[in-house]
Amino acid sequence: xxxxxxxxxxxxxxxxxxxxxxxxAALEHVDFSVRKGEIHxxxxxxxxxxxxVLKMLSGVHKPDKGEIWINGVKLEExxxxxxxxxxxxxxxxxxSLIPSLSVAQNIFLTREPKGAMxxxxxxxxxxxxxxxxxxxxxDLDPRRRVDSLSSGQRQLTEIAxxxxxxxxxxxxxxxxxxxxxxxxxxMFGFLDRLKKSHASIIYVSHRMEEIRRISDRVTVIxxxxxVMTKAVAExxxxxxxxxIVGRRVGAxxxxxRTTKPGAEVLRCVNLTAKPRPIEASLTVRxxxxxxxxxxxxxxxxxxxxxxxxxQPIASGEIRLKDKVVKISTPPEAIExxxxxxxxxxLTQGLVLQHSVADNMTLPVIDRNSKFGFVDEAKEKxxxxxxxxxxxxxxxxxxxxxxxxxxxxxxKVVLAKWLATDPLLLILDEPTAGVDIGSKTEIVEIVREFxxxxxxxxxxxxxxxELLALSDRILLMAGGxxxxxxxxxxxxxxAANSTDTAHRISLMETGLQVAIQEANS
Amino acid sequence: xxAKSEVINEKSETFISRLKQDWRQYVxxxxxxxxxxxxxxxxxxxxxxxxxxxxxxxxxxxxxxIMAVGMTFVLSAGEIDLSVGAVAGMTSVTTALxxxxxxxxxxxxxxxxxxIVVGMVNGLLATRVGIPSFxxxxxxxxxxxxxxxxxxxxxxxxxxxKNYYFTFxxxxxxxxxxxxxxxxxxxxxxxxxxxxxxxxxKMLATGGSETAARFTGIKTxxxxxxxxxxxxxxxxxxxxxxxxxxxxxxFQLGExxxxxxxxxxxxxxTSLFGGFGSVVGSIMGALMIGLINNGLILMGLEFSQQxxxxxxxxxxxxxxxxxxx
Numbered sequence: 143x144x145x146x147x148x149x150x151x152x153x154x155x156x157x158x159x160x161x162x163x164x165x166x167a168a169l170e171h172v173d174f175s176v177r178k179g180e181i182h183x184x185x186x187x188x189x190x191x192x193x194x195v196l197k198m199l200s201g202v203h204k205p206d207k208g209e210i211w212i213n214g215v216k217l218e219e220x221x222x223x224x225x226x227x228x229x230x231x232x233x234x235x236x237x238s239l240i241p242s243l244s245v246a247q248n249i250f251l252t253r254e255p256k257g258a259m260x261x262x263x264x265x266x267x268x269x270x271x272x273x274x275x276x277x278x279x280x281d282l283d284p285r286r287r288v289d290s291l292s293s294g295q296r297q298l299t300e301i302a303x304x305x306x307x308x309x310x311x312x313x314x315x316x317x318x319x320x321x322x323x324x325x326x327x328x329m330f331g332f333l334d335r336l337k338k339s340h341a342s343i344i345y346v347s348h349r350m351e352e353i354r355r356i357s358d359r360v361t362v363i364x365x366x367x368x369v370m371t372k373a374v375a376e377x378x379x380x381x382x383x384x385x386i387v388g389r390r391v392g393a394x395x396x397x398x399r400t401t402k403p404g405a406e407v408l409r410c411v412n413l414t415a416k417p418r419p420i421e422a423s424l425t426v427r428x429x430x431x432x433x434x435x436x437x438x439x440x441x442x443x444x445x446x447x448x449x450x451x452x453q454p455i456a457s458g459e460i461r462l463k464d465k466v467v468k469i470s471t472p473p474e475a476i477e478x479x480x481x482x483x484x485x486x487x488l489t490q491g492l493v494l495q496h497s498v499a500d501n502m503t504l505p506v507i508d509r510n511s512k513f514g515f516v517d518e519a520k521e522k523x524x525x526x527x528x529x530x531x532x533x534x535x536x537x538x539x540x541x542x543x544x545x546x547x548x549x550x551x552x553k554v555v556l557a558k559w560l561a562t563d564p565l566l567l568i569l570d571e572p573t574a575g576v577d578i579g580s581k582t583e584i585v586e587i588v589r590e591f592x593x594x595x596x597x598x599x600x601x602x603x604x605x606x607e608l609l610a611l612s613d614r615i616l617l618m619a620g621g622x623x624x625x626x627x628x629x630x631x632x633x634x635x636a637a638n639s640t641d642t643a644h645r646i647s648l649m650e651t652g653l654q655v656a657i658q659e660a661n662s
Numbered sequence: 663x664x665a666k667s668e669v670i671n672e673k674s675e676t677f678i679s680r681l682k683q684d685w686r687q688y689v690x691x692x693x694x695x696x697x698x699x700x701x702x703x704x705x706x707x708x709x710x711x712x713x714x715x716x717x718x719x720x721x722x723x724x725x726x727x728i729m730a731v732g733m734t735f736v737l738s739a740g741e742i743d744l745s746v747g748a749v750a751g752m753t754s755v756t757t758a759l760x761x762x763x764x765x766x767x768x769x770x771x772x773x774x775x776x777x778i779v780v781g782m783v784n785g786l787l788a789t790r791v792g793i794p795s796f797x798x799x800x801x802x803x804x805x806x807x808x809x810x811x812x813x814x815x816x817x818x819x820x821x822x823x824k825n826y827y828f829t830f831x832x833x834x835x836x837x838x839x840x841x842x843x844x845x846x847x848x849x850x851x852x853x854x855x856x857x858x859x860x861x862x863x864k865m866l867a868t869g870g871s872e873t874a875a876r877f878t879g880i881k882t883x884x885x886x887x888x889x890x891x892x893x894x895x896x897x898x899x900x901x902x903x904x905x906x907x908x909x910x911x912x913f914q915l916g917e918x919x920x921x922x923x924x925x926x927x928x929x930x931x932t933s934l935f936g937g938f939g940s941v942v943g944s945i946m947g948a949l950m951i952g953l954i955n956n957g958l959i960l961m962g963l964e965f966s967q968q969x970x971x972x973x974x975x976x977x978x979x980x981x982x983x984x985x986x987x
Binding site: 472490503511514516 | 859874875938
């Protein structure tokens with residue numbers, strides 16, 4: 143059998159790939175090919191099918207339809223081992239390295255050179271690692287322990303490990319999100335050299351700037367189909383974003399808020415924090431919902447954490463209702479009237495094996511206690527009220543939260559913080575991993591909360607969600623508020639259209655482009 | 663009317679579904695009954711059911727039960743305390759010494775103070791310095807036992823104060839041993855604190871997920887510090903009872919108790935990994951261990967055989983409680 147289509151110099155050819163999970167189509171029809179010695183960017187919004195494509199290629203999932211060819215050989219057995227044998231390597235962000243072992247030990251883990259009597263020969267491993275690192279031009283002492291390396295050096299170690307296993311196609315998912323700009327320059331120089339030695343790189347990133355800088359071609363996946371493949375030089379940022387966004391169907395609508403913003407609830411002045419450098423000034427008024435947009439690592443979450451006392455504030459001040467408040471621990475933040483829905487519901491938001499009721503009442507447990515004794519009647523009433531008000535679907539309040547769906551679990555987190563009756567509610571990725579029905583409900587709940595004259599800050603990676611919720615949007619980049627987008631400006635993006643779906647697409651494109659511009 | 667039926671529904675549903683879900687937590691009670699019946703039949707003629715024998719079981723397990731209350735708190739909060747047995751031994755010595763120097767009140771204060779000080783040291787090292795409680799209390803185990811040997815010159819220190827040894831260990835009120843009363847008091851207070859107070863709830867949340875608890879505004883360090891102090895106080899109190907029962911302070915007292923105490927708590931449904939705890943279960947666990955010890959002795963097993971049988975029974979009980987999870 144020979145390769146079906148395209149020239150022989152293709153490293154990867156995927157044709158007519160389709161895949162559904164439990165009756166829901168994740169991929170409908172994807173054709174994707176990567177040439178030898180090319181850096182190919184793969185783009186798409188959340189849930190577009192990008193990661194499913196990569197999982198097919200690395201053998202994690204078996205396609206329902208279609209064929210995968212790697213370096214001219216058809217992938218018959220769909221396992222990670224088989225894909226690896228043909229030369230595919232997925233570069234995880236430091237996850238597959240063992241921190242307590244050295245670079246050399248990590249590179250040769252499970253394939254260690256053996257000496258006499260089958261014992262490990264660390265000396266030989268060290269020599270081989272040196273040769274390998276030198277060959278690929280990485281300046282790194284193979285004796286160093288991985289936990290003493292920077293994120294950039296760890297990724298280079300990962301890549302060296304993959305190359306030592308004869309990998310010829312590297313898949314990199316957001317490799318720069320934890321790197322400093324000097325490290326990024328170094329990494330790009332390295333990838334460029336790698337490319338010249340005929341390795342292929344599939345590069346996934348949300349940073350359009352980087353993609354334009356490093357990649358040769360770009361493919362956009364939307365709704366389970368490949369909608370565009372072009373040489374980067376022949377396209378523009380706007381054209382790419384438009385393809386990613388597409389025509390939105392069934393997304394949230396942007397609704398005009400009727401509540402007029404009142405007095406100032408929050409004012410942060412030159413807030414700086416450690417260890418992630420942020421410097422931010424912002425205000426939120428009563429009844430106002432302010433969105434914060436930005437890429438991963440832009441300082442959005444750091445800002446929220448410092449305001450909630452989870453990260454030390456270095457300088458600057460926080461004013462709530464015109465009163466300066468000192469916040470260095472979460473209890474102080476709660477006392478001052480701040481509540482925060484954290485970005486990771488499973489580890490930060492909930493005690494998973496405890497009941498819905500116990501989780502909901504935890505932040506207000508002292509308020510509901512007299513002389514240390516919990517007023518159970520009061521708690522029961524509170525739990526019943528919120529289960530009803532937020533329509534939490536649970537068999538009973540005593541059910542463990544881990545048995546709930548993502549959307550219902552997130553409602554429990556919301557309930558727990560609404561119960562503290564805060565002045566300011568900070569939401570970090572409030573609808574991540576939540577089904578579309580619950581998403582709409584959560585948006586509604588947040589709006590109602592703001593309508594009662596409270597302030598809301600929403601951090602989100604999903605432009606549609608920010609646009610649906612926010613009165614205005616702050617763009618963060620490099621730890622600073624780069625610019626503010628007013629309601630008027632958002633509406634202006636969609637001024638040319640009256641069709642709802644089209645308007646949403648236009649706004650999303652406008653916001654995405656603005657985010658990319660702030661980062662370039 | 664609608665609302666009323668809803669409430670009833672909810673109640674019956676939670677009761678049944680809870681029983682279905684959590685029957686493993688109640689295995690300890692069934693196991694206790696089974697073992698009790700087994701010994702009653704096989705050892706009835708050897709005096710197992712004799713009221714004196716039954717009260718003896720209580721006397722022998724009261725200290726383990728009291729320490730198990732503290733251990734339930736510590737485990738619920740996701741920590742562990744290996745120093746309880748050694749602290750009990752040390753406290754028996756400090757109490758005996760304090761009684762001989764300062765009298766009854768001085769002795770009681772000295773004993774309790776020993777527990778508070780050790781607990782604070784454990785707590786500070788575990789929370790402020792950040793050493794895992796396993797290591798802190800492992801080290802403390804040696805320090806406490808060693809100090810007790812040193813201070814007492816490895817000799818027993820007699821307690822001559824009648825009021826002391828009557829109240830703390832040797833006395834009976836009517837037919838009821840004071841040890842039983844102390845154990846009951848510890849159990850009732852412990853149960854209420856764990857189930858009915860905000861402190862108890864925070865303890866469980868800290869053990870269930872420290873990150874989530876911290877993000878919810880719980881001062882998790884304080885909670886851990888407090889449970890370690892409480893555990894040391896229960897250990898010190900158990901040591902005072904040992905001293906009262908034997909009318910002397912001896913450094914050997916409480917040796918190996920940490921394992922029985924942890925076993926009692928785990929048998930009773932408290933999680934070694936935090937987040938779940940039951941004081942009543944721990945007390946039952948302690949009684950079950952006492953019951954097994956007593957039965958095995960009456961059966962005439964040698965000490966070596968007793969150790970093996972006890973180990974196997976504990977493994978069986980924990981396996982049943984964990985299987986099919």
